Amino acid sequence: MSPTVAVILALAVGTYAFRLVGPVLHGRVAVPARLQELLSTGAVVLLVALLATGALTDSGGFAGWARPAGVLAGAALAWRRAPFAVVVLGAAATTALLRAAGVA
Known part of the structure; x- marks a missing residue:
């Protein structure tokens, strides 16, 4: 059996x-x-860290301003309790429009 298997x-x-x-x-x-409270808090902190990393970085560097703006737009729509599809489309549209306008 190989080590990989x-x-x-x-x-x-x-x-x-x-x-x-x-x-x-x-x-x-x-x-x-x-302990249940600490585990719940830890899960939230981990998810926020993943969100921040995904929203702000790309290939080890800053992703530009369009992506964080799209995430912020999606967060605002989610906070206003918009349907999930509207949140995703709003975030994508915001990012796409900013990139089309030349905001990197």
């Missing part, structure tokens, strides 16, 4: 075990309320 099998078994732990331990382990 061994790594893939190990990752597959680890993924399956990780997913199996939730249903198996569901009623047996009590997580304190403070």
Whole structure:
């Protein structure tokens, strides 16, 4: 067996075990309320960091002003509780219009 196949099998078994732990331990382990709050906060912080990285950088450098403006437009539409399709199309249209106007 090649090392690549061994790594893939190990990752597959680890993924399956990780997913199996939730249903198996569901009623047996009590997580304190403070830890639940910290985990929720950590998930939000991670998602915001991913959003910021994706919105502001491209190939290790600044993505230009059009992309962050599009993300900001999408965030404003989402905050106003627009439907998801409207949020995506509004963000894409904002970015496209700014790029067409020469804003990099």
